[in-house]
Structure formats: structure tokens, C-alpha cells
Amino acid sequence: MYPEPIKKISKILSDFPGIGPRQAIRIAFYLANQGKHLVQSLGESLEELQQIKICKECFSSFEFSKGENGLCHICKDKNRKDNIIAILEKETDLISLEKTKDFKGKYLVLGEISKDGILKGEQKLRLNSLKERLGNNQEKIEEIILAINPGTLGDIESSLLFAELKNFTHKISRLGRGLPTGGEIEFADDETLRGALENRR
Numbered sequence: 001m002y003p004e005p006i007k008k009i010s011k012i013l014s015d016f017p018g019i020g021p022r023q024a025i026r027i028a029f030y031l032a033n034q035g036k037h038l039v040q041s042l043g044e045s046l047e048e049l050q051q052i053k054i055c056k057e058c059f060s061s062f063e064f065s066k067g068e069n070g071l072c073h074i075c076k077d078k079n080r081k082d083n084i085i086a087i088l089e090k091e092t093d094l095i096s097l098e099k100t101k102d103f104k105g106k107y108l109v110l111g112e113i114s115k116d117g118i119l120k121g122e123q124k125l126r127l128n129s130l131k132e133r134l135g136n137n138q139e140k141i142e143e144i145i146l147a148i149n150p151g152t153l154g155d156i157e158s159s160l161l162f163a164e165l166k167n168f169t170h171k172i173s174r175l176g177r178g179l180p181t182g183g184e185i186e187f188a189d190d191e192t193l194r195g196a197l198e199n200r201r
């Protein structure tokens, strides 16, 4: 019933976070009605996204320039502690934590928690890569901070991660005290996040 190009793009859009099939169709028609200019600049912007690569250590996205070794600026930074790692779901959480300027360790971006609370394929790969990295160290690392959003799914995922990682570190703490249940790290203000970071347990 819908024109084929509308169907095609809305199928792609409906996989986006927070976008359902109906919204996808609306956006597709919106784009079609905007004319050439928007579609063209959207195409160009998408093209530029190819300069974004995923860091081979922390799995966050960063702007890649030639001659780099595949590490983002945080993983490359010699002034940051290698023996404290914060695990979070997504880059936007990482950016929020970075804004507090209170965290001097490294990160692992795990990917968003699935609705059934289990670790998906890509998350398993990322976790295994961290375990491999930690396993190569002579000593256990000092601390792993689970900066996973509070809430039922976050709690399930945190206990899964706890079981997976407890042998690699002296301490696993959970960020979230001070964050309201269901509250998102991404949207928390600096002050709240700083408190949650200080009061981790």
C-alpha cells in the first residue's frame, strides 16, 4: 500500500532506537516531502559518518583520522588510569560522565541493554574483549564501576556483569546511588552524576 521507497527507508528507520514502525513511516513521508535539498544534505551527513570508527578497546565511536592506531583519545591518554574501568551502555552516558571531570579511568561501552535483560551477541564480544585484556594483566585491576542505568533491567544486567567480571578485579562497584530509579545517566545533571560517582558502592 505504501510506495516502495517509503517502505524501504521506513524499514531501516524502524530499527532506530526509540522509533516504532508508525513513526518510521511518518518520517519517511516527511523526508519525501522535504524535497531535494534535505535529502541531499542528509545523504552527505550519512556519508561523513563513515569517518566515525569504533575504538578497538573501549568500543566508543570516535572520529578517525589516518595514521591512528584505532584507539580513541581516552584510551590513548597516558594520564588516565588503566586499572579503573567504568562499564556503560552507550556513548551518551560516557559523554555525561566525562562532563563531570571526576572520572579518570577508562571505559567500556557495552551497548544498550536488551528488553529481556540478557547479554546479546555484540555485548558478549565486547565483554570478552575486556576480559581478554584484563586477563593479560599480571595483577587484578583495582576497580570496575558498573555505570548501568538503575532500574529492573539495569539490575539484572549488573548482576550478570558482576558474575562475569568478579575474578578480574579487587572491587566491583555500582554507580547509581543518588540517581533516581529509572533515571538515566545520559540525562542526569553533572552534580547528580558526581554524587553518584562518589557514592558508588
Ligand SMILES: [Zn+2]
Pocket: 055, 056, 057, 058, 059, 060, 071, 072, 073, 074, 075, 076
Ligand atoms: Zn577507546
